[in-house]
Amino acid sequence: MDSILVKGNGALSGVIPIAGAKNACLTLMPATLLSEEPLTLTNAPRLADVRMMTTLLQSLGAEVTSMSQGQVLAMSSHDISNLTADYDIVRKMRASILVLGPLLARFGQAVVSLPGGCAIGARPVDLHLQALEALGARLDLRDGYVHASVPGGRLKGAVIDFPLVSVGATENALMAAVLAKGTTEIRNAAREPEIVDLAHCLQKMGAQIEGEGTSTLTIQGVDRLCGATHPVVTDRIELGTYMLAPAICGGEVELLGGRLDLVAAFAEKLDAAGIQVSETVRGLKVSRGGNRVKAVDVVTAPFPGFPTDLQAQMMALMCTAEGVSVLEERIFENRFMHAPELMRMGARIEVHGGTATVTGVPRLKGAPVMATDLRASISLILAGLAAEGETVVSRVYHLDRGYERVEEKLSAVGAKIERIRGE
Ligand code: EPZ
Numbered sequence: 001m002d003s004i005l006v007k008g009n010g011a012l013s014g015v016i017p018i019a020g021a022k023n024a025c026l027t028l029m030p031a032t033l034l035s036e037e038p039l040t041l042t043n044a045p046r047l048a049d050v051r052m053m054t055t056l057l058q059s060l061g062a063e064v065t066s067m068s069q070g071q072v073l074a075m076s077s078h079d080i081s082n083l084t085a086d087y088d089i090v091r092k093m094r095a096s097i098l099v100l101g102p103l104l105a106r107f108g109q110a111v112v113s114l115p116g117g118c119a120i121g122a123r124p125v126d127l128h129l130q131a132l133e134a135l136g137a138r139l140d141l142r143d144g145y146v147h148a149s150v151p152g153g154r155l156k157g158a159v160i161d162f163p164l165v166s167v168g169a170t171e172n173a174l175m176a177a178v179l180a181k182g183t184t185e186i187r188n189a190a191r192e193p194e195i196v197d198l199a200h201c202l203q204k205m206g207a208q209i210e211g212e213g214t215s216t217l218t219i220q221g222v223d224r225l226c227g228a229t230h231p232v233v234t235d236r237i238e239l240g241t242y243m244l245a246p247a248i249c250g251g252e253v254e255l256l257g258g259r260l261d262l263v264a265a266f267a268e269k270l271d272a273a274g275i276q277v278s279e280t281v282r283g284l285k286v287s288r289g290g291n292r293v294k295a296v297d298v299v300t301a302p303f304p305g306f307p308t309d310l311q312a313q314m315m316a317l318m319c320t321a322e323g324v325s326v327l328e329e330r331i332f333e334n335r336f337m338h339a340p341e342l343m344r345m346g347a348r349i350e351v352h353g354g355t356a357t358v359t360g361v362p363r364l365k366g367a368p369v370m371a372t373d374l375r376a377s378i379s380l381i382l383a384g385l386a387a388e389g390e391t392v393v394s395r396v397y398h399l400d401r402g403y404e405r406v407e408e409k410l411s412a413v414g415a416k417i418e419r420i421r422g423e
Pocket of ligand 1: 022121122125164309331374375
């Protein structure tokens with residue numbers, strides 16, 4: 001297993017390009033199953049999870065051709081020959097559950113493995129299943145799989161009222177509803193930019209959707225969808241992650257393709273902490289002079305609130321802030337696994353349930369630490385960028401799921417970072 005070696009190396013300066021969003025790409029790719037015509041995605045990120053989704057779609061019989069070093073994905077689901085998503089793939093990537101809605105919508109049946117939990121929480125899919133049942137699917141859960149079918153062959157429009165906001169369940173419901181007969185209303189829908197991006201792609205394919213970006217989506221089902229070409233929206237989590245690099249180290253970095261509207265709540269917190277964020281022609285510029293970062297409190301929430309996927313990274317910034325910061329994680333039940341690792345570097349953190357209280361120290365000290373999940377791994381790298389001495393982050397396979405070319409992007413702005421190939 002590879003490790004990443006980071007050495008504190010002072011202020012950063014330069015430019016970091018931001019890639020297409022992992023969490024948009026992982027829902028846009030299953031959308032190919034909704035049409036027999038080709039769907040091509042541009043600005044796709046080059047990530048392990050995208051390669052895993054490619055493998056899954058190919059196992060169903062879809063053609064997925066990666067071009068331009070992985071930034072263009074040309075897909076065709078004209079010849080789907082298999083309607084079963086195997087456990088072996090689904091267990092490695094939870095987003096696999098997003099093939100369920102499209103398969104039911106177009107073929108009226110599917111067998112998809114239940115994804116199981118992951119490090120940050122149990123992450124059930126009950127809301128996905130409730131939504132699909134509301135649209136007329138019959139679901140039989142046995143031997144770890146969802147055996148789904150549609151009596152009469154075609155889903156029927158319905159009112160779906162989510163008891164809590166779920167990104168994935170909203171995506172599955174939306175992709176199922178676009179081919180259902182009649183009108184569907186999805187209430188308490190997720191408002192994330194990745195949902196908006198999916199809606200825009202489906203509209204290009206001929207879907208009739210209104211309300212994307214609000215809590216209520218209204219869909220008029222159509223009989224078939226055509227092909228399209230669609231650019232994957234900028235990754236707001238990668239953007240926020242790299243905005244924290246100059247915030248933690250000092251200096252000035254421009255994030256190419258950054259959009260303030262994608263990270264408004266996050267940028268407000270950086271501003272309160274004394275970090276300068278400004279819009280440029282090419283994206284966003286983030287800088288911090290000699291002033292020490294001020295501690296701020298954070299509560300994670302569905303979009304447009306503070307993103308849970310930036311909580312670990314924000315904690316890394318708060319470790320050396322002046323004062324005490326209280327971070328509340330309200331989306332997942334176990335998303336503070338980076339805290340004990342940061343404490344190995346000298347951070348002062350107390351975790352009680354979903355609340356972490358961080359008392360800032362002047363500087364962290366490099367240490368060997370272990371990545372436990374995707375966002376925790378990058379949080380440890382960020383902490384190492386400004387720590388005294390060397391930090392070695394092990395188990396970085398987590399990192400490669402959601403960040404492309406981390407060493408390259410951070411080295412380009414002056415960070416001392418390299419990958420140590422494992423056995
Ligand atoms: C998506 O996961 C993202 N993943 C996550 O990003 C992100 O953290 C999350 O949304 C929240 O923004 C992808 O888009 C591939 P949810 P998802 O359904 O859809 C509970 C990353 O680091 N819930 O919005 O699985 C659930 O347990 C990853 O890139 C149910 O109870 O998240 C959680 O507590 C991590 N039943 C809450 O809802 C359900 O059926 C929000 O989950 C579904 C969810």
